[in-house]
Amino acid sequence: GAVVSQHPSWVICKSGTSVKIECRSLDFQATTMFWYRQFPKQSLMLMATSNEGSKATYEQGVEKDKFLINHASLTLSTLTVTSAHPEDSSFYICSALRQGASGYTFGSGTRLTVV
Amino acid sequence: GQNIDQPTEMTATEGAIVQINCTYQTSGFNGLFWYQQHAGEAPTFLSYNVLDGLEEKGRFSSFLSRSKGYSYLLLKELQMKDSASYLCAASNQAGTALIFGKGTTLSVSS
Numbered sequence: 001g002a003v004v005s006q007h008p009s010w011v012i013c014k015s016g017t018s019v020k021i022e023c024r025s026l027d028f029q030a031t032t033m034f035w036y037r038q039f040p041k042q043s044l045m046l047m048a049t050s051n052e053g054s055k056a057t058y059e060q061g062v063e064k065d066k067f068l069i070n071h072a073s074l075t076l077s078t079l080t081v082t083s084a085h086p087e088d089s090s091f092y093i094c095s096a097l098r099q100g101a102s103g104y105t106f107g108s109g110t111r112l113t114v115v
Numbered sequence: 116g117q118n119i120d121q122p123t124e125m126t127a128t129e130g131a132i133v134q135i136n137c138t139y140q141t142s143g144f145n146g147l148f149w150y151q152q153h154a155g156e157a158p159t160f161l162s163y164n165v166l167d168g169l170e171e172k173g174r175f176s177s178f179l180s181r182s183k184g185y186s187y188l189l190l191k192e193l194q195m196k197d198s199a200s201y202l203c204a205a206s207n208q209a210g211t212a213l214i215f216g217k218g219t220t221l222s223v224s225s
Contacts (some may be wrong), residue, residue, distance in 0.1 A: 036215075043217040044215045046212045106160075108156070108161075
């Protein structure tokens, strides 16, 4: 149980284009999902907290107009990187929260490369 | 502020025991987590401690001292496949995101 599916696993896009990453909880409902970014040899940095039916809460320094988050249902959150630039190349990981204090489940991650 | 510290790198040999330490400072406390992460992959859950003491799970054990803001992950009978990054993460409040340390890269050699 407690599976989170994240797609795509990897994507290469041109500078200036937009990329959408999906995070789905397959066997539980997640009112809260988290989006992290991880640069090489660094740890996971929280970008935003996504709550179903409401606006996402962004961490300081994360541009909300560049990283659009939509959490329209209890099983799906999406992160859209708009007008991507090479510096946005990173590993993006979502995490869904299920009931219980230890209930954090991670997606498999998306490797984004902007060329 | 919130801060999680752990060593950057550690090395060990097959069959040995290694202890990875983590100290944390958070505004609140709702549990301490350890994850294993192989390069290019998402973290996988190893352990969760919310009460003081030792939790044992096969070759892996995790310890927590809330008064000291300290935890460790103990790996026994090391195998080559244990070479990975080990992430210490804290939850400061129920329902909020985990705060991660920078990770400890463990290299296991034969």
